[in-house]
Amino acid sequence: MSNVVVLDNGGSSIKLGFGGDRDPIVIAPNCTAKPPSYSSKKTLISDQILAFQDPTSLSLRRPIDRGYLINPDLQREIWSHLFSSHLPSTFSPSLSSLLLVQPLFSLPSISLSTFELVFEDFGFQSLNISNSASLVHLYEASHRPYSVISKTQCSLVVDSGFSFTHCVPVFQNFVLNYGVRRMDLGGKALTNYLKEIVSFRSVNVMDETLIMDDVKEKLCLVSLDVSRDLQIARKAGKENLFRCTYVLPDGVTHMKGFVKDPDEARRYLSLPDEGPAPPPKPQDVDDIEVTEKPEDRRKIDLNKNEFGLTNERFLVPEMLFHPSDLGMNQAGLAECIVRSINACHPHLHPVLIILTGGNTLFPRFAERLERELRPLVPDDFRVKITSQAE
Structure with missing residues (x-):
């Protein structure tokens, strides 16, 4: 058993597993639920919601809002439940390291709450905080050693999840912060x-x-x-x-x-x-x-x-493509991608676009995005988009 615990702490779902394993041990909702008062007084925690017989009219509480941790106490309750229910009885946080996946640009106060959770409440030996864009880029480059992304070490990761959509340029596995663009739409x-x-x-x-x-x-x-x-x-x-x-x-x-x-x-x-x-x-x-x-x-x-x-x-x-049609004062996804690329050095403009996040699983998402991008990029650029397998 690896002594590295991997925790992808998303706004909608949470994925828990060990470093080196192909698949996570559990994928469960990152929330608690309260059934209607007439049916039960028990609060359901994370994966208990999936096993509950009647999902109607459940009142949900989420520790993450707009991508960021706002309720550490609720997050502690969910983590504690998942650790005790799905990790082996021999698991000891004091002998393990934690790889935690969090959104970019987390506020210092939120980071402090995360440190308290990891070290004071659970007692992990060490912590590494990463973001999905760097991990997705690294995964694609390592699994396709002869591909364009592996040779150039440059990509643009479009992460469209539960709370927001990020367009993130990545170069040699480092996020170029000045090129990140965010849509408050997920x-x-x-x-x-x-x-x-x-x-x-x-x-x-x-x-x-x-x-x-x-x-x-x-x-x-x-x-x-x-x-x-x-x-x-x-x-x-x-x-x-x-x-x-x-x-x-x-x-x-x-x-x-x-x-x-x-x-x-x-x-x-x-x-x-x-x-x-x-x-x-x-x-x-x-x-x-x-x-x-x-x-x-x-x-x-x-x-x-x-x-x-x-x-x-x-x-x-x-x-996602035309939020202004609904009165939202935001650019569409294609325009957001172009702005992110244009903020980078011209040598980095011909990048491979990698899609990740739950919203990218809609049928024909990649094809539509390619059509939206084609009029916005130079004619001599070939628009190439790849999607994550999961």
């Missing part, structure tokens, strides 16, 4: 936006954070042509390739939400990458009742705790 904002849309159109889900996180991860996608896809989303019946249904937990037959028809949710894959929306099929008004199947009429039934999604599926991730 997975939390996307989930909240999705909750507002669904609550306005279908059913009130403003208190269902965990369920709507699941909806976002399973059904949301990045559009390659927003205007075309909006036309398709306005169509009726099967011609709307984005229409799908999500079933909420009912507390009797199923405790977890699920996608009603996975094949229906994947119909958008038949769309070409480019081109106008396919024309609607001609159909007489008198034939609608004959051609429509009875099960299609029952696709969305609010009495069964179901709701349908159409253009919400791609409009929610669209926030």
Whole structure:
């Protein structure tokens, strides 16, 4: 067993393992949850939330806000639970070192709270604080010894996670701080936006954070042509390739939400990458009742705790590329990348872009980002984007 403990302390999830292992021991929510008062008085800690039977209306408390630690006492409780539950009984912090992954530009007061947690509360032997950008760059360079990134030792890491999105230039495994650009937009904002849309159109889900996180991860996608896809989303019946249904937990037959028809949710894959929306099929008004199947009429039934999604599926991730459309005074992701690169020396401009973070897992994310970047960079530059395997 390695004496180096690796702890990726994210705003949404926390990953715990030992140095040298391929996979973490546990990936769990970095929060606690309180069930409704009528169901239970017990507070659920981290991975206990995943095992809880009924995820509806859980009240969440997170130790991290906007990427930074604001509640050390709550973080201590979560770490203590995970250490005691998932690390071997022979594990001793006093004989181990801790590699802690934290966001860039942490305030001194926050760093002091972290030091107190690590050394005074848990008694680790030593501490190394790193950031995801340096680790991602090092990982890519070491696993591709003959690639461009390994030869140039230069990359731009786009880390889009729960609390924010960072564009980080890295040279010889050192972050160039003056080139870092931040968007105060992450997975939390996307989930909240999705909750507002669904609550306005279908059913009130403003208190269902965990369920709507699941909806976002399973059904949301990045559009390659927003205007075309909006036309398709306005169509009726099967011609709307984005229409799908999500079933909420009912507390009797199923405790977890699920996608009603996975094949229906994947119909958008038949769309070409480019081109106008396919024309609607001609159909007489008198034939609608004959051609429509009875099960299609029952696709969305609010009495069964179901709701349908159409253009919400791609409009929610669209926030990352055009936050100004929603009144946010921020540049989009492509412009943020260009600003980050332009802040560096011209010799470092031809960099490889590496995507990491949960938001980059949306389908077609890399393809859309490449299309957004192409008009913003010189014609003789080749835009090359790579994504993390996980």
